[in-house]
Amino acid sequence: MLEAEGLYKSYRMGEAEVSVLKGLDLEVNRGEFLAIVGASGSGKSTLLHILGALDRPDKGVVRFEGRELSRMTYGELNRFRNKMVGFVFQFYHLLDELSVLENVFLPAMAGRSTFGWLSCRRWAKRRGMELLSRLGLSDRAEHKPYQLSGGERQRVAIGRALMNEPQLLLADEPTGNLDSATGNAILKIFEELNTAGQTIVMVSHDERIGQKAGRIITLADGRIEQKNTSG
Numbered sequence: 001m002l003e004a005e006g007l008y009k010s011y012r013m014g015e016a017e018v019s020v021l022k023g024l025d026l027e028v029n030r031g032e033f034l035a036i037v038g039a040s041g042s043g044k045s046t047l048l049h050i051l052g053a054l055d056r057p058d059k060g061v062v063r064f065e066g067r068e069l070s071r072m073t074y075g076e077l078n079r080f081r082n083k084m085v086g087f088v089f090q091f092y093h094l095l096d097e098l099s100v101l102e103n104v105f106l107p108a109m110a111g112r113s114t115f116g117w118l119s120c121r122r123w124a125k126r127r128g129m130e131l132l133s134r135l136g137l138s139d140r141a142e143h144k145p146y147q148l149s150g151g152e153r154q155r156v157a158i159g160r161a162l163m164n165e166p167q168l169l170l171a172d173e174p175t176g177n178l179d180s181a182t183g184n185a186i187l188k189i190f191e192e193l194n195t196a197g198q199t200i201v202m203v204s205h206d207e208r209i210g211q212k213a214g215r216i217i218t219l220a221d222g223r224i225e226q227k228n229t230s231g
């Protein structure tokens, strides 16, 4: 489904240049739950942002369903970001001015005209409520994010990521800010989503968290170290 080949990325900090990705190759298969584990600072967020077209590599290609992201037009890239991938972040990134339900259906508004939005608003609210109910948050729809616990906020963020039925769910340390019981509940949601067919790529600095995934690989020194080479 997703393929990265020879990715390079470095950041310039004044005089110094920090090489983060150094010729990284990666393949994500449709339907899999892939965990990428690596130390803090190893480039996990950088990689995930590149895979989700939130950032560009200095060199190398990312292909989604065989199509190179770097060759997509501006409109195609926006569609890719908004419709094909869903993002879950460590610190939720919810909008506190909006209700929980509004946060969840926000991605359905993106890229639509006012008229387009008005004509799908009822559908979007219904889908938002369905997602909240699946995530055990029906009774929180009208709350504001700051009124929720960390685990509840992350479930809202998962709902938002799923709103547009993305082909690929990208999660950046989704349990990193949660206690272990709450984190496990989030991982269980990912497992259930994956069982239902959702392709997931999750990065974490914590190897134990990767155990729930179908495949674990390690990011070190700017490349992927293949761990489970049998098969």
Ligand SMILES: Nc1ncnc2c1ncn2[C@@H]1O[C@H](COP(=O)(O)OP(=O)(O)O)[C@@H](O)[C@H]1O
Pocket (backbone or CB within 6 Å): 011, 012, 013, 018, 020, 038, 039, 040, 041, 042, 043, 044, 045, 046, 047
């Ligand atoms: N925008 C940036 N500017 C400069 N350096 C950055 C930037 N983003 C990340 N880095 C550096 O790149 C390295 C990898 O960062 P990151 O991808 O966030 O790692 P991880 O998510 O694995 O902790 C770190 O050393 C970090 O300081």
Ligand SMILES: [Mg+2]
Pocket (backbone or CB within 6 Å): 044, 045, 046, 172, 173
């Ligand atoms: Mg990170």
